[in-house]
Every structure is written in C-alpha cells, then in structure tokens.
Amino acid sequence: MIEVVKFQGDAELAAQWDSYVEQCDAATFFHLSGWLTVNEKVYGHIGHYLYAKQGQDIVGVLPLVEQKSRLFGHALISTPFCVYGGVAANNEDVQRALEDAAIALAQQLEVDYLELRNKVPSSHPQLVEKCAHSYFAWPLQDNPEAILAGVKKKQRAVIRHSLKADLSYKVDSDTQTAYDIYSESVRNLGTPVFPREYFNQLREIFGHRCDVLTVEHQGKAVSSVLNFYFRDQVLPYYGGGLPQARELKSNDFMYYQLMCSAKERGYGQYDFGRSKNDSGAYQYKKHWGMEPTALHYQFCLVKAPALPNLSPNNPKYQFFIKAWQKLPLWVSRALGPMLSKYLG
Template structure:
C-alpha cells in the first residue's frame, strides 16, 4: 500500500506531536504548536504536510511560506526555527513528502523550497543545493555536577564566568517577563543591524509553551535589567533561543553568567544536552560559543530552486541586505522597534 500525503488539519495536532516526540530527530520546533505560533504572530501561511500509511503517521513536514519583496517567495521548513525538514519512517515517505512539497511550492508561486535540517538528505540530488559554510550549530553534553560544568569551560572563558558569579547578578524567571525580555532583545538585534521580530512572537511563546519556554531577565545588584534570555526545554535538551541585552551587559559579564545559570537550571530539570543554537560562521556569536568550548557542527541546510533561479541569500553582508543592515544599526531604537516587525516577519 502506497503513502498518502495531505495537508495537516487542526485535528491532526495530537497525532502529529506524538510522532514528532517519538522520532529520534524530532524537536519542539517541528511540533504543531510552532505552526500556530508562526501563523498567529508572523501571519505566514503554514501548509504542514503529513504522510500516512494504513492510517498511521509515517512522516511529517512542517512548512511556512515566506513572502519578501527583497528575496521573493520561499517555502521553508521551518520559519523562525533553527531546525526543520521532514521527519519520516523511511526513504519512500521522504520522497513522497519532497514531491508534495515541491508541487505545493509551485502552486504557491514560491521559487525555492528550503529544509533547515541538521543533516542534509539530498547531497547527491542535482535538484538540491547544500548551503555549505554558512552556519553551524553548537551542542555539548551538560556535565553531571556544578564543579564539572564549570571546569568544562576553557580557562579564559571560565574566568569570565567566575567574574559574573562574583557580581551576584540576579535572575528573574517567569512568563510575566516576556515584555522586558523582548525590549532587551530588541536592543541587541538593532545593534546587530537586524529588524526585530514582532512583539507578538514573544507573547505567543509565553502563551503556547507554558511548560517548555523560560523567560529570564538578568539584573545587577542595583536592579538594572541588563540582559534577557528566552529558552526552550525540549525533552532532555535545553535550547537558549533569543538573547538580548544592553551595552552595559558586557561590563558585568551578564551574558556569561546568564548562560551558565541556564546550564545549572537545565541540569536540575534533568537535561543532558545544551544546544547553544545556530550562528553564522566566523561571526561574533560563533566565536563566543567556541570560547565556551563548544565545537561547531555545520548545518545541513539545503534548498531546491526553480529552473534558472538562484537560492536567496538572506545572510547579513549579502548584496542589498548588507547595506540595509549597516543603515539599520544607525536608526533610533524607537523607529526600529516600530518598523522592524514589518520586515522581520518576512525574514524568519
């Protein structure tokens, strides 16, 4: 009996999430709630595909349609997510989902289909291009004791973490902190020359992920909020996801203390893997994570484009985006906070 591939409906959510949870490559970012989050906060169309065989789920493919005046239309798995791509039982299900996704891309007027997978699955397929050398992910096991976790950090970075611990920074936790976490995040991304995501994204995370999401605001002893971090607890993995801060955060090593304290809380919750997330190769965040002793793993992102079309390049420094990024860093924060979400929902 062949596979049946169709668009997932709301009533499929429970079966979809059960499949994602059971799959060895499944993440919270593949889950059905991510579809709700992107549709609600970025107003992107999310045509999730589900493959079935004999009435059982045999594969899932989360998708979202990004429409950009600068980069055109792309069908992405998945927007606003480090990881995506199909989760399948076997190669036959993968092939069925690939074909259905490309037909869907053509129907939606998209010139590109992008999979944000940890491992590429089309390395020898001429229709696909591996986005090599652009980004890497940083993952490492969480040591079993507090002393071992500190000793696992290389000496120079460990000294910075010790400085943060001596500064007695305070950490406020709770979903009620999402607004302040967003405000600090908006400062950071403006300084990086990147439009800030809609505020509704943080509100949506607080609403849709009551148990998995964590909002942390870091304060000095004087009560000044200098840094923030939105993280996800995803099974036995913790994923720091959206970090923000003021220029004064560096003076008190706020980010260093913030990440180490997250490791401590994650260990207390039984997590065994720290996923430091994605960074562009040789960027500041890339070097920061290497300083912590994390080894980069190249991401297996891959893209299929329509005949005669080039893969869109949305990395800072590329073409017109590089110029726009330089200009954005010079704009007032009030203005970037107002304009940023208009552009950022097409960049996720």
C-alpha cells in the same frame, strides 16, 4: 502504501502530530505543530504542513510555511524563525515521499525556491545544499562545578569573574523584559526586531516548554534569554544584553546559570543554536568549548535563477544595517516587525 496528507489544524490531529514528533529521533522542537499557529497568528503566513500516513499511523512530518514579499521574494520554507526543519520520518522511503510532495507543492505555488533546514543532509537529487551555518551543543555535566570545569579556560575565567559581580538571576515567564532587552540588542546590531506579540505567543503556545531567564544588576535587568525545552534539551533561543552587559559579563553569567538551572530541573543537553560560520557568535560559542556541527540547509530552485542570499554579510545590506543601528529604539521597534516577518 505511503499517503501524504495536508495537515488541517484540528486539535486531535495536532496532538497526534506532536506525539509523533516527541518519539521520532529525527524530529526537533521546531517540528511541533505550535509553530504553524505562530506563523499564521503572528505573521499571517500560510502554513502547508504535510504528514505521511501508513494506515492510521503518522510515519513522517514536514512543516512548511509560505512567505511572500516583494522585497525578499516568495519562498516555501521548513521552517521560518527556526534553526532546524525538513522531514522527520520513520525511514528513507517516507522521507522521499514527503520531499517529493514538497517539491510538487513549491512548483504548484510557483515560489522562487523551496528551503529545507536539515540537520542531516537529504540525498534527494533535486535538492542542492548551501552550508553556511553550524550549530553548537553539548551534554550538561552533573553539577555547577562540573559544568564550569568543562568550559574552556579563558571563558571559564570570564564566568568566574561574573560570579563575583553583583548579579542575580530569575527564571519566569516575563517575555516583556526579554523582548525589551532583545529588541535593543538587535537594534544595536542593525537587525530588524520581531513584534512583541511574537514573544508573547511563543510563551502562550508552548507553555511549559518555554521560559525566560533574566539577569539583574542592582535590581535592574541587564541580560535576558527566552528558552525552549524539548525532550532532554534546553535551547536558549532569543538572548541579548544591554550595553553594560559586556562590562558586567552578564551574558556569560546568564548562559552558565541557564545550564545549571536546566540540569537541576533534569535536562541533560544544552543546544546553543546556530550561528553563521566564522561569525562573532560562532567564535563566541567555540570559546565555551563546544565544537560546531554543520547544518545542511537544502534548496530546490523553482523560479529563482540562483540560491537566495539574505545574509547580513551580503554587501548590498551594509548601508541598511548601519542606518538601522542609528534609529531611535522606539522607531526600530515600530518598523522592525514589518521587515522581520520575512527574515526568519
């Protein structure tokens, strides 16, 4: 018999949850229980983490977080601020039980919609798909020379150029530098930034699973990326560069050095994350030689008449994006967190 239970957040159960996530093939870094703490502590969102039991054993998990905003709507999402989500389970029966429970919960909460960020599509008849993103990943070769040789020719030339520049890098826990660079980078793109505390909490909650690689030019940080580690994977997650990074090729240097560093530390897979199909970031990742794999984000509409469109490509956001790009950096850092908490 499959029993679906709501996770109550005690330490013993969290350890059991995470132990299951570690060994379940369908689970990802973003299924770890720490994301519940991040969402509740940093953003004040309500978590509805569900798990399935058979006897005393966990046989499936479904992290869900409720977001409610007058501007962006009311949603139940697996999982905000994460590229992957949905059910991780032992088999299809467990998956269906958890999805049924999620749909029932979405109806009970009277949300606009339920969103499951699946890597693999579900066959649940009440879920509809909106496939607008792809993710990029590849195995890390045995040494720096082999990693570089595996990169497409044009991108390889860019990396070789960066290796001749006066660039150095370090790997540490400096989330402050990562945030400062990232916040300026996303302001320049017209995107509200997360609160500084978010980066701090990611490092505190995930500990050894999280670090920062920062590239310096003549002693000054110019590019930085906050990374996650899970099983055999390294996942560069929040990266950016100052305006001079383009000329210095320091972002290219940064991602290449992260691959080399991760391989040296025993990791074998590089997950470059998601990008909106045919966007600039999508094309950039393809230039490295990685092939896109479609993500299968699936929805159950509850009160909403149609699927949400919070994409920056939505024409109604273009004026806002252009105005945001002109804000002083300190203003964008002050105002961004009030909006970004609903845009994860």
